[in-house]
Amino acid sequence: MRALVMTEAGGAEHSRVLDVEPPRPGPGQVAIDVAYAGLNFVDVMARRGDGYAATWPYRPGKEVAGTVRALGAGVTGLAVGTQVVAAVAGGGLAETAVADAALTVPVPDGVPLAAAAAAPLGxxxxxxxxxxxxxxxxxxxxxxxxxxxxxxxxxxxxxxxxxxxxxxxxxxxxxxxxxxxxxxxxxxxxxxxxxxxxxxxxxxxxxxxxxxxxxxxxxxxxxxxxxxxxxxxxxxxxxxxxxxxxxxxxxxxxxxxxxxxxxxxGGLLAQAPARVADAVRRVLDLLAAGSLDAPVTVLPGLADVPAAHDLLAAGRGEGKYVVALAGRPA
Ligand SMILES: NC(=O)c1ccc[n+]([C@@H]2O[C@H](COP(=O)([O-])OP(=O)(O)OC[C@H]3O[C@@H](n4cnc5c(N)ncnc54)[C@H](OP(=O)(O)O)[C@@H]3O)[C@@H](O)[C@H]2O)c1
Missing domain, CATH: 3.40.50.720 (NAD(P)-binding Rossmann-like Domain)
Incomplete structure (x- = not known):
């Protein structure tokens, strides 16, 4: 699968789209075929070396929307093929991502996945x-x-x-x-x-x-x-x-x-994940009800992400960006 990889701290010159092994879900996790992934300033901070990348090379991306591809051991209440969003520890800017099931939330009918991709973090x-x-x-x-x-x-x-x-x-x-x-x-x-x-x-x-x-x-x-x-x-x-x-x-x-x-x-994800999952459910419900209109700018592919990160890094971004990936519905 293709994933955005930051090879070392610095700028866009160290961001590459590479073919990598798709991640497998561990116990309590799910693998998600990513349709849209959100861009966030924390990825820019990781890239510039603020300490958000635990190791290099680093795979950025903290929020995804897509379809459950596989369930790890012990996961109940989610099924392969269900459309979901998830807050992920990293690696969300990729065709497949792995998330804790506790932070994976089904997308209500009628909510476009591009808009839903902004729910888990933004x-x-x-x-x-x-x-x-x-x-x-x-x-x-x-x-x-x-x-x-x-x-x-x-x-x-x-x-x-x-x-x-x-x-x-x-x-x-x-x-x-x-x-x-x-x-x-x-x-x-x-x-x-x-x-x-x-x-x-x-x-x-x-x-x-x-x-x-x-x-x-x-x-x-x-x-x-x-x-x-x-x-x-x-x-x-x-x-x-x-x-x-x-x-x-x-x-x-x-x-x-x-x-x-x-x-x-991030602190809540570690200490009180249910509070984040509850907030994600609340914003998805508002999107489903049509009361929340949260527009996003959709980037056509992973190759466009480093330039968008440049915009954010220069303080020139506007609104919310998500990127479309191979797993999106036709
Ligand atoms: N604590 C959390 O859990 C959490 C979660 C999400 C986001 N955040 C923070 O919330 C802020 C917004 O996040 P976002 O993802 O929505 O990003 P964003 O607002 O789309 O972009 C980041 C913004 O930070 C401002 N900024 C201030 N000083 C900057 C500098 N030295 N270099 C670059 N930008 C600078 C810029 O806006 P202006 O120049 O107009 O101020 C820039 O547009 C970020 O600071 C992010 O780290 C925190």
């Missing part, structure tokens, strides 16, 4: 950020950094389904602001310059109830300045790479009446 993360880590309640204001990216657009699509609220965003480049506004953000500003005042004005001078921040500690001072008393900040990434700064001193956190929360999809 959409589930956005939902968990809002509901579990962020404890969002209807009517609150939410500030999202990297608003025009995959998770950022998913948050915009999910927020109205959770009762809605005032949605503010930041982007790294001014030219991406309009794309985020089209996804449902009420106001989006490029970081830097007067962004503090712009965001405060965009929220009517009030503090923000919830901040979703994947920027390490780079924007934490801004977050704390903008936070409403009792507000929550969810830190869920370190997009810039490198060693984040220490957290702000305790008096600063106390004075802001801030709740700081961490979120890691």
């Amino acid at each position: 959409l589930a993360t956005a939902l968990l950020l809002l509901t579990d880590a962020g404890r969002f309640t209807a009517g609150e204001s939410v500030l999202v950094h990297s608003a025009s990216g995959g998770v950022g657009t998913a948050v915009a699509r999910l927020l109205p389904l959770l009762g809605g609220g005032r949605l503010l965003g930041t982007v790294g480049r001014p030219e991406k602001a309009e794309a985020a506004r089209r996804q449902g953000y009420h106001a989006v500003h490029a970081r830097g310059g007067d962004v503090r005042e712009q965001l405060r004005a965009a929220n009517g001078g009030r503090g923000v109830d919830l901040v979703l921040d994947p920027l390490g500690t780079a924007a934490l001072d801004l977050d704390l300045d903008l936070l409403a008393p009792g507000g929550r900040i969810v830190l869920f990434g370190n997009a810039g790479g490198g060693t984040p700064d220490p957290l702000p001193p305790l008096p600063r956190l106390l004075a802001a009446n801030a709740t700081l929360t961490g979120f890691s999809h």
Whole structure:
């Protein structure tokens, strides 16, 4: 089978599409013929050597949609031929992937596999950020950094389904602001310059109830300045790479009446996989009901993925990307 392989840390020059042995499912696992696989920033972080690739060569890809090809020992409740999505430990950008059965969820009728491929990591993360880590309640204001990216657009699509609220965003480049506004953000500003005042004005001078921040500690001072008393900040990434700064001193956190929360999809997979599987089921149900419309850009094949990773690495991606693989329905 064909798989994307990153041979060493660096850029696209070390990403190759190679013929490799298809993986076999171990006990409690399933093998999936992948129809569509999601692209995620964590694959870019792995590629650039941020420590997400345990060994080289590394096979990236954390979320897939396709058809169950084989069951490992002890797997019940899933059948060969069933259309499923799965969060995978790696190796999702390939024609066949192996997933834990506990993280493999059947796709409801009527949900296109291309859209479903964004559920296990991208959409589930956005939902968990809002509901579990962020404890969002209807009517609150939410500030999202990297608003025009995959998770950022998913948050915009999910927020109205959770009762809605005032949605503010930041982007790294001014030219991406309009794309985020089209996804449902009420106001989006490029970081830097007067962004503090712009965001405060965009929220009517009030503090923000919830901040979703994947920027390490780079924007934490801004977050704390903008936070409403009792507000929550969810830190869920370190997009810039490198060693984040220490957290702000305790008096600063106390004075802001801030709740700081961490979120890691990978951590939940290891420690509480049922919570991820439940979130995946919830977003699939929303897609099936037609209430969630989460558009994706479909790349035609694995050979197109390194250039898309380049876009993400340069902060020039827009929305969510998935790649079509050989196992997709005709
Ligand atoms: N904790 C978790 O479990 C979890 C799960 C999923 C995603 N994430 C994080 O959520 C963020 C969004 O993920 P995604 O897959 O949807 O990716 P994405 O938003 O489509 O792309 C990543 C974005 O990060 C921003 N960025 C900030 N500093 C950057 C830098 N130095 N180099 C490149 N990009 C930079 C860019 O947007 P702007 O320049 O507009 O800010 C870029 O578009 C990522 O940081 C990812 O690591 C975390």
